[in-house]
Amino acid sequence: MVTNGAAPDVTNPDCPTRVVLDRIGDRWTTLVVLFLEPGPMRFTKLRGAIGGVAPKVLTQTLRAMERDGLLTRTVHAEVPPRVDYELTDLGRSLLAPIRAVTAWAERHVGEVLDARDRYDRAG
Amino acid sequence: MVTNGAAPDVTNPDCPTRVVLDRIGDRWTTLVVLFLEPGPMRFTKLRGAIGGVAPKVLTQTLRAMERDGLLTRTVHAEVPPRVDYELTDLGRSLLAPIRAVTAWAERHVGEVLDARDRYDRAG
DNA sequence: GCCGACAGTAACCATTGGTAACCAGTGACT
DNA sequence: AGTCACTGGTTACCAATGGTTACTGTCGGC
Numbered sequence: 001m002v003t004n005g006a007a008p009d010v011t012n013p014d015c016p017t018r019v020v021l022d023r024i025g026d027r028w029t030t031l032v033v034l035f036l037e038p039g040p041m042r043f044t045k046l047r048g049a050i051g052g053v054a055p056k057v058l059t060q061t062l063r064a065m066e067r068d069g070l071l072t073r074t075v076h077a078e079v080p081p082r083v084d085y086e087l088t089d090l091g092r093s094l095l096a097p098i099r100a101v102t103a104w105a106e107r108h109v110g111e112v113l114d115a116r117d118r119y120d121r122a123g
Numbered sequence: 124m125v126t127n128g129a130a131p132d133v134t135n136p137d138c139p140t141r142v143v144l145d146r147i148g149d150r151w152t153t154l155v156v157l158f159l160e161p162g163p164m165r166f167t168k169l170r171g172a173i174g175g176v177a178p179k180v181l182t183q184t185l186r187a188m189e190r191d192g193l194l195t196r197t198v199h200a201e202v203p204p205r206v207d208y209e210l211t212d213l214g215r216s217l218l219a220p221i222r223a224v225t226a227w228a229e230r231h232v233g234e235v236l237d238a239r240d241r242y243d244r245a246g
Numbered sequence: 247g248c249c250g251a252c253a254g255t256a257a258c259c260a261t262t263g264g265t266a267a268c269c270a271g272t273g274a275c276t
Numbered sequence: 277a278g279t280c281a282c283t284g285g286t287t288a289c290c291a292a293t294g295g296t297t298a299c300t301g302t303c304g305g306c
Contacts, residue, residue, distance in 0.1 A: 008232050013174025016232050017225070019232075019236075020228040020232050020235050021153065021224070024224060025224075042252085054296065057293095058254095068235045069235060069237070069239070079302060079303045080252040080302075081254085081301095081302080083252085083253065093227070100220040101148075101221075101224060105140045106132065106133060106140050108213065109139050112143050115191055116191055116192075120190075165284090166284055177264055178284075179286080180262095180264065182285065202271075202283090203272070203283045203284090204271080
């Protein structure tokens, strides 16, 4: 599990948890998880829902998440093409921590923006 | 608080919560918060504790966090120079969500790495 | 025959993350 | 007096990443 045999410990620079932290800290990953929660979604709809994400970048994000077992990608042999993205159990287990983070963001946006204003006006 | 007058909503692409989400999703920010929890810490010690972070990048991270009101930076007129970084109340309030995320990472590293292995071996 | 929907890809540019080297100020050591 | 090291950075530079815009292929409908 952990290459050096120790328990996973995010405070250890050499622990692979750092890698995982990078993935779930990714700007778009959290949003993808949030939007996929209700059920499978197609590429274009997901893109529209998230907003402001370039197709290339969304593709990269989705591929990386698929690789890490957070979601599945299903291609239906139809015309027009149809590709569904759906959270795996692992992906769904990420919802709780992500909710904690987004809830914090929603609750404290004001404070952060205020602090930023004060800092910028002062110097 | 929210420029458009609506309630903060992370699913809205135009909501400033997205900005906040970017900051706390930052690779080093989460680690800085974790390591500053026990108390104030100096630059060099923090750098060593985190591991693998370049001074320039750590400086950028700390300045951004100071700007957003997550920590304070105190310069002591001593020799050799001494600069302390300390979490604010706002920064400390981030601990809970961050803990949720790091706990997830520690619990599921194995699954993620396994999925990645499978994906890479398959194609 | 042309248009549009879908799910991307290709080519390109800009921003960022990261590296290595260097700096100022002071005290201690020689 | 000269040199060393410690601290908390800065500067210049480079590579990787993120992002934008344009384009592709296939099919049904007009």
